[in-house]
Amino acid sequence: MEYEPVIGLEVHAQLLTNTKIFCGCSTKFGATPNTHTCPVCLGMPGVLPVLNKKVVEFMMKMALATHCTINGECNFARKNYFYPDLPKGYQISQYASPPAEHGWIEMEIDGGKKRIGITRIHMEEDAGKLLHDEHNPVSHVDLNRTGVPLIEIVSEPDIRGAEEAAAYLRRLHEILVYLEICDGNMEEGSFRCDANVSLRPRGTETFGTRTELKNMNSFRNVQRAIEYEIKRQAYVLDSGSAVVQETRLWDDTAGVTHSMRSKEEAHDYRYFPDPDLVPVVIDDAWIEAVLNTLPELPLEKRERFVREYQIPAYDAGVLTASRSLADYYEEVVRLSGQPKIASNWVMGDVLRFLNEDKKEIRACPIAPAALAEMIRLIQDGTISGKMAKEVSEAMYRTGKAPGAIIEEKGLVQITDEGALAGMISEIIGKNPAQTAQYREGKEKVFGFFVGQVMKATGGKANPQVINDLLKKMLAGTE
Amino acid sequence: MEKINRDEVAYVANLARLTLDGEAVIKFTTQLNKILLYMDKLNEVDTTGVEPMSHAIARKNAFRSDTVAASLTIEASLANAPDAKGSCFQVPRVIE
């Protein structure tokens, strides 16, 4: 039978706050275990949580960027279960009253646009980390991550395939990073995804039984795991069996999902309102204030670049891959007034240098003003395009201004027609055979003359001027 | 009338990570039934449209600013740990 996959994704994004959601401990990744802990996040007797306001604001940014309705009032609830990485024996999350719901994001699929609904976004605290000892039957508990703020973004079951799921995730990832509320690092776990997958006969409306996929730590793995799970469920259904509702773990090495042991007890989280936290009330003025801090989002920016700078959609896509790259490009355009040339240089040399060094645009030694200056120098003929290649490389290595580099290297282009004309007539005089050939119509030898002039000037001659002069002088008009 | 049977008592005990031996299950079942029967009197109260009250005082928007405060030292964090290794708490292996 032909099946249609129905997929919903749950994304957990760690927020880029300085401190944890309910205490003043640092959220920095990679510290020595249990050094970012205090009585509050250790769940010591007698401690109380106080909400980090920034977490609410970051949640609101994502909610606004994904067209969610922000509710006037929301509450925190306790999700009760025992695990060593959960020091209080409950996770503070949001349950009955989420702060944001009914949103959507739009993405480009197969040339068309598709909307994926966002069911809800809520705030919660992350759990710690459990490290299993390889030699002894023990585990080690690191509570540094305990209390790091998360937002959970739950999609509607609107996704219809593994590729679409990956596209949705990339889009969500891009928005989070654009908003500068999440670093998006999947390997370090700051952007995590679970997928709910079910199949139904194509053309039917009812949802089939779903499985929940976990443990996918890259976009590629999400796509592979879903692809595998779709095939697995189709096989189960085709063989006349029923899909079991369960949690399945993705095994990256084997390329399969397998069931978490079914002895996993039926969850009974006993959610109830956390009496230690008070309602969060968000009024229109607050929403307005956050709205004013919202940057232009990637898709809008992409469309604007195509429209405003007349660059191809592909280029716009590359240049808006991150907010800082887009800002860099726009600054170069603003200072040089040359959108297309700026795009070529940013997409070409600048990104190539950065990629080679695995550097971020933020760390680029070529300031936008310097690149714009270099473009101006090309435009006014001070240097040639070829020279500019050398100049840009030197700018990147040394961080110096283009003028300084040109001077150091003596790269200034010779555009003085008088000087060049003298040189050309000398070359013509020395090469009567070639001159004769050219005059007989063998235009190929023109290149020979250009080469000779360049050689004589150390490559500094302005090619345009040479062309013009050579043509006139070889023709014997002068 | 029985409000809660022994199986349910055992289920709840497991949720709460308590072990009740046979005798304790019987005793708790009896006591919990008595208590839960008493709770039945709440059904006399018409609570239609009444918003549940989860706080004694209506306060809203209690926030802290996103400013880093001092954490404990590892020694202080682990000082009360029944078992620790290196800079981590140590627990028997989790069987999944």
Add this chain to the structure above:
Amino acid sequence: MELCGLTIHELQDKLRAGETTSAEITASVLKRIDAVETEVRAYITLMRESAIEEAARADEAILRGEIKALTGIPIALKDIFCTKGVRTTCGSRILHNFVPPYDGTVVEKLRAAGAVITGKTNMDEFAMGSSTETSFFGVTRNPWDLTRIPGGSSGGSAAAVAADECIASLGSDTGGSIRQPAALCGVVGLKPTYGRVSRYGLIAFASSLDQIGPFTKDVEDCAILMNVISGYDPRESTSVPEDVPDYRAFLGRGIEGWRVGIPKEYFIDGIDPEVEAAIREAIRVVEKAGARCIEVSLPHTDYCVAVYYIVAPAEASSNLARYDGVKYGFRSEDNRDLLDMYKKTRSAGFGEEVKRRIMIGTYALSSGYYDAYYRKASQVRALIKRDFEQAFADCDCILTPTSPTPAFKIGEKTDDPMQMYLSDIFTISANLAGIPGISVPCGYTKSGLPIGVQFLAGHFQEGRLIQFASAYETHAKIEKRRPAL
């Protein structure tokens, strides 16, 4: 009178006048502890050495002319308050060796006010009880009759004040745990409005009900301690940023023209006749003082116990999940795996009453029962709060018995949890509604057991409560007795 038998304000007068020193006061208290503690057993942990050092520092401060609200006064703390570097057990085996790395807010405030901390007092395990019999560290006895309970859960703090083993103490009150033992031990005990005193550092029993308050020998001392411990705390989200008045300013103001509500639902069958007689007398006293008593109705009174014994255990079942043997406290031996460790640790670490309440609370929140129990109870709770709002539209304060009976015998109610739960019947409502309540001594039974009267007022009306209690104290002229120890 020995120094240990005096009040805070009497001792402060002497300290200011240079008639005594904190060292002498502290020595007197420690001597009294040596004499009676084996019988009363009010303390879990005595802080003898640090108390003597603190007293010496207090005397130096007094010499410099720096006298603060509690300078040099020996105060005891219920063992539910986290004290930096001093074992804090909450009366439980599961915390028998827990040494907090921090001081709770009220502890900081006491220290900042110059108090001398004498030690940590006994309590029902995790404050779950009305008799201090569920403590892992043994039963505290009522100083007025050593065969009887001191009330609970703050029984150690009440008994310590009654037996002059400290000058005043702090307790916590979730369903009457300050007011009931205060009544049963013949001292003054106040539960403030929820949010008035910071809970940061108070080991949680039921977070939406817990509140900290003082035990003192008279109403003036109560005002003094309230001045020290009240106030907004940014470390607690439910702390209320309201101005705190000077509670001493309410002392001796009189209550002429006050309307005092007498809730008809609080005079029920099962109330001890001697208690009822003492309360009727208290009504006459406040009328003689110029107040007018009127009947008010709190129609949902009969549901308070049921609501309380759902809401409090539900919150407790979650609050006590952190005691799992991982980060602090007791851990069982010979654990097969993690699950085994959890179950063994919690089963051996918690006493029976705590387990019973964890069971009730877990059940009330579990799938399929949440609406019938937790949600329903939370709705009725809203109606109970509304009852008080309506009653306070007609009266300035409410007068009730604190406890339906005087102190009962040790062991009398331990086998019948439901009977024990009903002993909180008059105190629970204030916690559910979040309002302040005070218990003041109002007489003795023929056999010499203390009886307390409870006054309740609206949110943040502690000042008026102290004004009323002070006027009552003045007019009632209850004979000052000292337990025969």
